[in-house]
Amino acid sequence: MAIVAGIDLGGTAVNYTLLDSASGRFLVEGLCEHPALSTQGPDVCLTQIADGLDVAAGRAGLQASDITAIGLDTPGPASADGVLSAKGSTNFVHPAWAGFDLRGGLAARLQRPVVYLNDGNAAALWGHTAIFGSERPATSISVIIGTGTGGGVVVDGRMVGGRHGFGGEVGHVLIPWRSIAGLEELRPPCNCGRTGDLESICSLTAIRRTLLPHFLWRYPGHPLEGVDAAAAAVRVRGLADRGDPMALDIFRAQAHALGLFIDQMVNLFDPDGFLIGGGAVEASQTFRDWFVTEIRAGMPVQREEQVLRIELMPDGDTAGARGAALEAVRVFVP
Ligand SMILES: [Zn+2]
Numbered sequence: 087m088a089i090v091a092g093i094d095l096g097g098t099a100v101n102y103t104l105l106d107s108a109s110g111r112f113l114v115e116g117l118c119e120h121p122a123l124s125t126q127g128p129d130v131c132l133t134q135i136a137d138g139l140d141v142a143a144g145r146a147g148l149q150a151s152d153i154t155a156i157g158l159d160t161p162g163p164a165s166a167d168g169v170l171s172a173k174g175s176t177n178f179v180h181p182a183w184a185g186f187d188l189r190g191g192l193a194a195r196l197q198r199p200v201v202y203l204n205d206g207n208a209a210a211l212w213g214h215t216a217i218f219g220s221e222r223p224a225t226s227i228s229v230i231i232g233t234g235t236g237g238g239v240v241v242d243g244r245m246v247g248g249r250h251g252f253g254g255e256v257g258h259v260l261i262p263w264r265s266i267a268g269l270e271e272l273r274p275p276c277n278c279g280r281t282g283d284l285e286s287i288c289s290l291t292a293i294r295r296t297l298l299p300h301f302l303w304r305y306p307g308h309p310l311e312g313v314d315a316a317a318a319a320v321r322v323r324g325l326a327d328r329g330d331p332m333a334l335d336i337f338r339a340q341a342h343a344l345g346l347f348i349d350q351m352v353n354l355f356d357p358d359g360f361l362i363g364g365g366a367v368e369a370s371q372t373f374r375d376w377f378v379t380e381i382r383a384g385m386p387v388q389r390e391e392q393v394l395r396i397e398l399m400p401d402g403d404t405a406g407a408r409g410a411a412l413e414a415v416r417v418f419v420p
Contacts, residue, residue: 088419089113091139091153092411094205094404095160095188097177098122100135102142103404104153105411107419112411113146117403127180128188132195139196155418156200157410158192159208161236166251168202176233201410201417206236207245207254208409213361213399214240215412225357228399229256229344231364234277235285241355245413257285261346266339266384272300287343290365294319297336305332323366327373338380340366345384352392363399374398 088108094101100120104113120138124131136150143150160178163171168189170178178186189202203211210228218224223243230236235257239246246253263282264270274286274296286292294315302308310318310325310332326333348360362381367374378396388394399405 088154088415089148089152090155090157090411090414090419091142092157092208092407092409092414093135093139093159093192094208094406094410095122095124095131095135095158096205096406097124097161100138101404101407102138103407103411104142104146104148105408105415107415112408113148114142118142118145124178124183125180127182128186128191129182132191135192136195154198155414156192156196156198157203157208157412157414157417158189158200159203159205159406159410160188161234162204162251164188164202164204164251166202166247166249168200199414199418201413203245203410203413204236204251205406206230206256207238207247208407208413209236209363209399209405210238210240210254210361210409211245211412212401212405212409213363213397214238215409216400217361217397218358224359225355226359226361227256227348227351227355227357228254228361228363229284229288229347230399230405231288231290231340231362231366233290235289236364239355256347257289258283259347259350261287261343261350263287263343263346265346266342268335269300269339272296284343284347288340288347288366290319292340293322293336297339298322301332301335301339304335308332323369327369337366337377341377341380342384345381346386348381348394348396349385349388352388352394356392359395359397361397361399363402363405367398368402 092103100122102118123134140150169187172185193200214226226240228237237256238254258278276283276286322333326337
């Protein structure tokens with residue numbers, strides 16, 4: 087029996103799963119989380135990861151020594167082989183992280199082989215496998231809506247990593263945003279320098295920076311009026327879930343942006359389906375159903391034979407760790 091671990095290192099927490107590669111069964115039920123302490127730099131954080139792995143193994147009734155290989159995923163920017171950007175990153179602010187070889191550092195610390203994926207790719211790989219299986223080579227495109235917009239492209243069962251590790255960077259694909267009702271006058275900025283890409287509309291950052299100021303003034307006396315932008319932005323999803331018209335305007339704009347993005351991907355890949363995940367859709371079933379209906383409403387007319395499959399990401403909070411574990415099996419288990 088070969089046990090591999092999936093380790094999802096976020097800005098504040100490390101999330102673990104263990105996978106029995108022979109049966110394909112995940113051995114840790116639900117979320118197994120450990121504080122990341124990433125603000126204290128690589129040395130402390132790697133120790134945290136190793137400690138948490140012992141805890142996760144214990145929960146599955148195993149020793150850490152039973153684990154033969156590791157899949158690691160983190161938010162970027164990082165190289166395809168897990169070297170963090172020398173320019174730093176939102177989630178790894180300690181100066182010692184700049185240019186740090188996260189994959190190599192963890193392999194040295196744990197004395198085991200480690201494979202690296204960015205968090206969007208890892209979640210996409212899990213969602214793809216959960217929905218389409220691994221028997222038949224299917225094609226899917228995933229969009230993960232969080233602080234930014236990540237995702238991944240799987241073509242015929244293989245993740246598109248890209249030459250430099252930027253494959254499946256769905257957030258920075260430009261979309262014709264002026265065709266979205268209500269956004270005609272906007273020039274939505276993205277941190278990458280582009281105007282009007284998917285992340286510039288379809289992310290928590292976009293709500294805070296662009297969509298909330300844009301829609302709020304139309305609703306005088308709204309409860310978010312005068313609230314600090316960052317605090318207000320995180321409340322929009324909950325308000326939308328309870329039917330608040332201003333919050334629904336924001337999510338409708340995001341859904342229509344997704345509709346335009348999906349339409350481009352249909353014409354490029356003619357895929358088996360799309361997966362949507364992230365904090366934006368961690369909501370009630372009613373809201374999730376409404377959101378998918380709005381995505382479809384935002385799309386241009388499709389060819390009759392292209393009946394689109396749009397699914398929501400299963401097991402959203404553990405998707406990254408599960409995808410990282412699947413990648414470790416693919417790479418290290420013969
Ligand atoms: Zn961008």
